Amino acid sequence: MPETPQLQVQCDAMIGSLHINADFTTTHPWTVLFGPSGSGKSSLLRFIAGLWKPQESHVILGADNITTTPVYKRKIALVAQQPALFPHMTVRENIAFGTESNQAESIAQMFDLFALNALADAKPATLSGGERQRVAIARALASTPRLLLLDEVFTGMHRTQRDTLMQQVRSHCVAHNIAVLAVTHDLPEALEADEVLRIESGHISAQGSPHAVLSEECTAWIQGVTSLREKL
């Protein structure tokens, strides 16, 4: 029975003035990359996706060393916080873009999963931010990737909307053995992960369960809520 593919990353490179020296392996369905602004999270995702190709760095997905594999053959989909949809295309055309003729079933599945049927003929400019994000994720998943990279995709969403969308993405990815690596600054979102990688100044400083890696943030959050309660 197929399993979620293991992701092995070894990146040793400069981006601007930041030295990214990250070395990790993850086997979990949903992994979060958590760290401060400028610590190299988006650069690492771009490296894994093949959009940045530094020397002396390697990416292995499942049994395949994909370090030199072209972007379009990696079976990796990347969704950014600002979804890059084609403005002149409808939702249906955006989702079908880049998929092959034998992926019609997976496209239809996306419309059902993300409740997009009513929006099929709309253009991106007429959609809300949350709807655009759903379309971008649907397009990424319609290409049947092995790894889905999410770069602060849920940031700024209303809590209920975010929880629903995360649950939809997670159940689809688990059912189809798609590994997810998600960048976030958001503590509640990070606590939903199976595993957290903490990145600081380009270096993976901790890896483990969300509660183990994020215990300091959790304590600070609880103290914040407690002091707020006392003021009420």
Ligand SMILES: Nc1ncnc2c1ncn2[C@@H]1O[C@H](COP(=O)(O)OP(=O)(O)OP(=O)(O)O)[C@@H](O)[C@H]1O
């Ligand atoms: N193409 C580039 N050329 C030069 N420097 C870059 C490039 N892309 C990113 N950087 C620099 O690399 C560092 C890491 O950027 P990156 O976007 O990976 O951080 P991040 O952790 O994702 O930050 P944020 O959470 O604010 O999005 C930053 O100092 C940034 O200015």
